[in-house]
Amino acid sequence: xxxxxxxxxxxxxxxxxxxxxxxxxxxxxxxxxxxxxxxxxxxxxxxxxxxxxxxxxxxxxxxxxxxxxxxxxxxxxxxxxxxxxxxxxxxxxxxxxxxxxxxxxxxxxxxxxxxxxxxxxxxxxxxxxxxxxxxxxxxxxxxxxxxxxxxxxxxxxxxxxxxxxxxxxxxxxxxxxxxxxxxxxxxxxxxxxxxxxxxxxxxxxxxxxxxxxxxxxxxxxxxxxx
Amino acid sequence: xxxxxxxxxxxxxxxxxxxxxxxxxxxxxxxxxxxxxxxxxxxxxxxxxxxxxxxxxxxxxxxxxxxxxxxxxxxxxxxxxxxxxxxxxxxxxxxxxxxxxxxxxxxxxxxxxxxxxxxxxxxxxxxxxxxxxxxxxxxxxxxxxxxxxxxxxxxxxxxxxxxxxxxxxxxxxxxxxxxxxxxxxxxxxxxxxxxxxxxxxxxxxxxxxxxxxxxxxxxxxxxxxx
DNA sequence: TATTATAAGTGTATATATTACAATTCATGT
DNA sequence: ACATGAATTGTAATATATACACTTATAATA
Numbered sequence: 001x002x003x004x005x006x007x008x009x010x011x012x013x014x015x016x017x018x019x020x021x022x023x024x025x026x027x028x029x030x031x032x033x034x035x036x037x038x039x040x041x042x043x044x045x046x047x048x049x050x051x052x053x054x055x056x057x058x059x060x061x062x063x064x065x066x067x068x069x070x071x072x073x074x075x076x077x078x079x080x081x082x083x084x085x086x087x088x089x090x091x092x093x094x095x096x097x098x099x100x101x102x103x104x105x106x107x108x109x110x111x112x113x114x115x116x117x118x119x120x121x122x123x124x125x126x127x128x129x130x131x132x133x134x135x136x137x138x139x140x141x142x143x144x145x146x147x148x149x150x151x152x153x154x155x156x157x158x159x160x161x162x163x164x165x166x167x168x169x170x171x172x173x174x175x176x177x178x179x180x181x182x183x184x185x186x187x188x189x190x191x192x193x194x195x196x197x198x199x200x201x202x203x204x205x206x207x208x209x210x211x212x213x214x215x216x217x218x219x220x221x222x223x224x225x226x
Numbered sequence: 227x228x229x230x231x232x233x234x235x236x237x238x239x240x241x242x243x244x245x246x247x248x249x250x251x252x253x254x255x256x257x258x259x260x261x262x263x264x265x266x267x268x269x270x271x272x273x274x275x276x277x278x279x280x281x282x283x284x285x286x287x288x289x290x291x292x293x294x295x296x297x298x299x300x301x302x303x304x305x306x307x308x309x310x311x312x313x314x315x316x317x318x319x320x321x322x323x324x325x326x327x328x329x330x331x332x333x334x335x336x337x338x339x340x341x342x343x344x345x346x347x348x349x350x351x352x353x354x355x356x357x358x359x360x361x362x363x364x365x366x367x368x369x370x371x372x373x374x375x376x377x378x379x380x381x382x383x384x385x386x387x388x389x390x391x392x393x394x395x396x397x398x399x400x401x402x403x404x405x406x407x408x409x410x411x412x413x414x415x416x417x418x419x420x421x422x423x424x425x426x427x428x429x430x431x432x433x434x435x436x437x438x439x440x441x442x443x444x445x446x447x448x449x450x451x452x
Numbered sequence: 453t454a455t456t457a458t459a460a461g462t463g464t465a466t467a468t469a470t471t472a473c474a475a476t477t478c479a480t481g482t
Numbered sequence: 483a484c485a486t487g488a489a490t491t492g493t494a495a496t497a498t499a500t501a502c503a504c505t506t507a508t509a510a511t512a
Contacts, residue, residue: 001261001312005272007233010305010316035227046231049314053305077303077318079236079279086227088275090236090316092303160460177462178500200459201508386489403491404471426488427480 009089012057013044013128015075015135016065018100019152021161023117024168025100026132029064030112031125035086040122042131043111044091057094064111066104071097071151073142075135083127091127095135097151143169147188147224150209158196158204159183166226186224188214235315238283239270239354241301241361242291244326245378247387249343250394251326252358255290256338257351261312266348268357269337270317283320290337292330297323297377299368301361309353317352321361323377369395373414373450376435384422384430385409392452412450414440 016027028040045060047053057072075093083091100115107113116122118136121129143149149165150157163179183189190210195203214224242253254266271286273279283298301319309315326341333339342348344362347355369375375391376383389405409415416436421429440450 002235002272002315005235006275008236008273009228009231010234010236046228047234047305047316049232050307052307053303053316074302076300077279079273079318081276081278089228090273090279090318092305092316158460175501176460177502180461181463182499195460197508201510202458202460202506203508204460384489401472402489403473406490407492408470423479426478427486428478428489430489 010047011044011089011091012060013042013091013093014061015042015095015132018098019165020100025115025117027113027115036125039125041125042128053092061096066107067098071148075138078127093131099154140169144226145224147214156206156208158206160204236273237270237315237317238286239268239317239319240283240287241268241321241358244324245391246326251341251343253339253341262351265351267351268354279318287322292333293324297374301364304353319357325380366395370452371450373440382432382434384432386430
């Protein structure tokens with residue numbers, strides 16, 4: 001079937017966002033193979049016959065980070081004829097959100113990987129910069145209406161950390177009181193007894209995102225919105 | 227380059243939305259080829275070496291509708307191994323918005339095409355229903371913050387028509403006064419002297435979307451939002 | 453142990469946006 | 483002239499978003 005039609009190389013590329021408690025960052029690798037050897041690039045890989053495209057993205061993400069069960073969403077397919085000068089490749093871009101503290105530095109050395117602040121990105125090969133810009137916009141839109149920001153934080157986090165994260169994502173500052181009021185009013189966070197004392201002498205209370213509460217709220221017509 | 231990697235068939239499928247001044251509808255074709263001959267399907271086609279994927283989508287859309295310069299946006303790629311039982315095909319879904327009155331009925335006969343109301347869709351082949359459901363959600367999100375609803379209307383339209391369109395897209399009714407107030411306050415519509423007398427004895431004034439005004443507003447920090 | 457430094461935590465008033473709601477106008481057909 | 487039916491118009495009530503400054507807790511230091 002379909003034999004008369006041409007076939008194409010299909011790849012996946014992963015835009016990996018991380019938050020190091022300070023800045024929103026992007027994980028890139030230095031290519032150690034041709035073409036464009038030595039230049040910065042997104043982590044990618046060719047699709048195999050044995051896997052769905054989502055599985056290919058999970059595999060590529062795992063190869064670089066050693067992490068599984070990560071938030072991973074397809075961005076879109078890129079298929080301009082000349083996007084890769086070494087051959088026609090249809091690339092399907094995915095973006096992932098990880099707590100960058102969990103990132104395995106061992107693997108990082110193998111791949112010559114490095115985190116870059118979003119406003120000091122290196123030159124990237126092919127159309128990878130286009131992908132990244134689109135992923136940032138998608139991330140902003142998603143974070144406005146879906147509780148996915150938590151994917152970038154450790155399981156337990158403080159409200160100042162959460163606020164800083166959203167400020168990084170949206171590129172603007174929020175008022176402390178209004179932010180806390182809004183997020184707490186949603187009733188989807190559990191306040192713990194523990195405090196995190198990294199950031200101050202007083203220490204800040206730790207919170208957890210409560211997925212069950214969130215799902216219950218959703219069923220009652222609630223809409224998450226920052 | 228890349229020779230050791232497998233290649234795949236790549237196709238595009240078009241989710242074509244139209245508005246017939248009454249209902250939001252989807253254009254489907256009855257397949258006259260195997261596999262799944264005789265069943266309803268989205269219009270699709272295989273990618274050619276000579277074209278970008280966006281061009282492939284434009285070609286497929288043109289084949290079925292005879293229309294060019296149409297709003298067309300990539301939805302996403304679908305690549306489950308078993309999605310097409312006749313062979314491994316990576317399909318890239320696009321959705322298009324057309325004024326269905328412009329649709330060429332001649333071509334429609336060639337392809338055995340037909341418009342379906344969104345809540346009475348036929349069974350569709352493969353994963354086409356999944357694509358359509360996703361396209362509807364994407365359309366709703368886009369229409370909330372981008373002035374793309376106009377793509378579904380003729381160049382000149384009345385406010386009751388526009389309201390009905392948005393009611394169809396979002397699946398709920400709006401208050402007439404509030405809707406008009408909001409949309410007119412944006413200052414992106416030009417009121418014409420002409421009236422459309424199809425819908426009533428009194429007739430309703432015709433309006434046009436003013437892209438230049440919209441762009442100017444956007445540069446001043448304005449945000450379209452329904 | 454008193455003092456200081458630093459970030460965490462808290463409440464209210466104002467402005468803005470959204471929602472709810474009903475009467476009048478216009479053109480045609482009877 | 484009258485009846486019909488959709489188009490058009492404004493205001494009050496409510497909800498949401500924004501602006502803004504002081505107190506508290508703790509650890510380091512004097």
